[in-house]
Amino acid sequence: MLRVSGLTASYGSSQVLFGMELSVGAGEVATLMGRNGMGKTTTIKSILGLVAAAGGSIAFEGVELVGMPPHRIARSGIALVPEGRQVFPTLTVHENLIATAANRFGRADAWTVERVHALFPRLAERAGNLARNLSGGEQQMLAIGRALMTNPKLLILDEATEGLAPLVRQEIWDCLARLKTEGQAILVVDKNVAALAKLADRHHVIEKGRLVWAGTSADLLADPGLKERYLGV
Numbered sequence: 001m002l003r004v005s006g007l008t009a010s011y012g013s014s015q016v017l018f019g020m021e022l023s024v025g026a027g028e029v030a031t032l033m034g035r036n037g038m039g040k041t042t043t044i045k046s047i048l049g050l051v052a053a054a055g056g057s058i059a060f061e062g063v064e065l066v067g068m069p070p071h072r073i074a075r076s077g078i079a080l081v082p083e084g085r086q087v088f089p090t091l092t093v094h095e096n097l098i099a100t101a102a103n104r105f106g107r108a109d110a111w112t113v114e115r116v117h118a119l120f121p122r123l124a125e126r127a128g129n130l131a132r133n134l135s136g137g138e139q140q141m142l143a144i145g146r147a148l149m150t151n152p153k154l155l156i157l158d159e160a161t162e163g164l165a166p167l168v169r170q171e172i173w174d175c176l177a178r179l180k181t182e183g184q185a186i187l188v189v190d191k192n193v194a195a196l197a198k199l200a201d202r203h204h205v206i207e208k209g210r211l212v213w214a215g216t217s218a219d220l221l222a223d224p225g226l227k228e229r230y231l232g233v
């Protein structure tokens with residue numbers, strides 16, 4: 001479904017990605033892991049067209065995304081839950097959910113506000129509240145709900161559990177597991193190896209802008225030294 005190959009990207013004169021590789025299959029949950037500052041968010045932003053790729057290829061369902069403007073990439077069926085959540089602070093929960101909603105591919109089982117409420121009952125209780133008044137966990141749920149309302153073929157989450165209380169984190173992991181059983185393709189950037197090993201099919205580890213390891217959850221758990229080497233945990 002998504003294949004990133006040879007991706008290079010820079011901020012001004014400072015190069016951050018040096019031939020990054022990554023792939024996500026249809027209906028698959030894949031991860032991107034790595035220490036702080038290794039280029040995870042830059043990889044994600046390049047996929048979304050928010051950082052211009054200097055070289056390489058990002059193919060989504062066979063279509064080249066490099067050079068395509070961000071709105072067209074979003075329309076092709078990729079939704080991002082960005083680092084730091086970034087919900088619309090002065091809109092209500094309900095307004096956030098419907099603001100960018102779309103069913104571009106005519107899905108019969110399209111996401112509705114009711115379905116999002118069933119996934120995150122807290123959002124139903126908070127429907128009329130301004131997003132800026134939500135807790136961090138509730139904002140994260142809203143960011144995920146808003147992304148789902150675009151009926152994406154591929155959902156990408158950048159550090160969705162960062163800074164959240166353990167119970168709320170678990171709620172996010174449970175939500176992603178449920179989406180997986182429904183066949184949603186997901187790319188997860190996170191640092192929680194144990195939760196990721198349980199959830200995902202395949203993993204990628206990035207170091208200094210390059211893919212340094214890729215494998216299954218079984219491979220990941222079989223190599224405890226990997227965590228120390230590349231993840232610093």
Ligand SMILES: Nc1ncnc2c1ncn2[C@@H]1O[C@H](COP(=O)(O)OP(=O)(O)OP(=O)(O)O)[C@@H](O)[C@H]1O
Pocket residue numbers: 011014016034035036037038039040041042043
């Ligand atoms: N807008 C920017 N301008 C200049 N340099 C940047 C910018 N954003 C990120 N960088 C640099 O690029 C490198 C990779 O950053 P990136 O945000 O992709 O890392 P990350 O793996 O997502 O890290 P984290 O785990 O902290 O989120 C870092 O050295 C960072 O300082």
Ligand SMILES: [Mg+2]
Pocket residue numbers: 040041042083158159
């Ligand atoms: Mg990041």
